[in-house]
Amino acid sequence: MSDSNEMPVTTLGAIGSKATPVPIGSLPLPPSILTAITAADTPSDDRDSHVFFRPLRLGESSPGYVYFQTLVDHFLNKTKGGRRPSDLVTLKRHWEYMLLNLSLATLQRSWILVALSQKSYSSDTWLKHHKLKYTATKTIVDYLQDEHLVDVRRGRQYKNNPSRTRLFPSKELQQELIALSLNAEEPIEPPYLTINEPSAGYGEVIGELPDSHPDMADMTLINNFLRGHRWACKGPVRLVYKHNPFSSGRLVTAFQSLPDRRMRVRISTLIDGKPICEVDFNANHLRLNLAVFNGEDAGETPYEDIRDIAGDVDRNKVKLFITRAMGADSELKAALACRQEGISQELFNSLKAATLQRYPNIRLFDGFGIHAQSLEGQILKDVMLAGVRAGKVVLPVHDAVAVVLEDSEWAQGQMLEAWASHANSDNGTARARVKVDYGLDI
16 A cells, blocks of 8 residues: 655646645555556446536545645636625535545546536435535536536436436546545435336335335444444445335445556555455356355356356456346347447357356346345345444445455455355355455555
8 A cells, every 4th residue: 555645746737726735645545556547548438437426525634625625715716706605605515516526536437427407406306405506516517618627528308318417527637636536525324225217106215115124224224333434435335226125226335436447446445544355256146046046056166167168268258248148138138238248149159058058057138137236235235234243344346345454354254154144045055255355465
């Protein structure tokens, strides 16, 4: 972990203000990662790279707080016009939100989704809950676009499905904001349960469920515990359902959106000032499929077994095929999804045959992926609850958890135990396998 302050500091000269800059080196990230982040290309404008605008804040104890307030005041003076004092307070709050969202966009390599339809601010539950205002948001977006400080992709109004405007900071603004990114946090407050694509009878935010509902009580307990701890991109952990509170629920938090493949950002961060590791389930959807329906164990190397039968195939292609074949509700949809990942029809057929040869009881092309996500959510929730009882911070990362290094063995044991209690059918012999990512310096 790097705490060096030797990297160049950001300056406000290009934007036209004056402040004592915050050292980029105050971020607990290796200099090579920081350089890679700011040099990276603009991310693709697709769903996987979109995050919603959130009410972020920066604590007064943060090393970048004074610098941040100077930035906010600079932009506020540029856009205040003839506003009344009460309206200036609202505009300043929105500038704080916007700059911190753009700082995280820099680190996460994501586009910020912003509502620029006036109607949305009177009808959208989330916008109303956080007292977000159309006029303030539009003023800020227009200014940033006019000054060429953001790349703006304007949303469009489609029937029953409006597309929100997407924002990504310019290279110049990225340099100004990146040092603030890891300390930007969202207040940990309800709702902790939401619906992604609500079906009839359910709103965007679940308010109908009683406090005695197990998920409601569990998520409140988890978030109340986490509130007293520190980690990168701190914010609530939410259980997000697909259509209703009886369908699949995934654990979602901003921390898991930090990049960790091309740039090892997430694994290089800290929990309560300590280095972390990530404990990850191996080939989890495949193992869950066999365990749930047949109580069958997948063995030590399921992807490699399929690869060996299929011939000289890259392991990642096998993993992609399994993911798409279990996520799709028809073979045609799976084949189309695989084609987008560079898997030809010939290779698709070969991988299908190899999978069925190795695992004759496996279920493909029936939408099991949704059920698997729900199971993962419940398994990881149980691990987080065990962490609350033991006084240990556990953060969900898709089908893995992040913990401090000293809790690695504990987390492995908890994950295996929780998996067994949720996944195995009667008298099943299946068990999970986990692997541990110890990061850059281990």
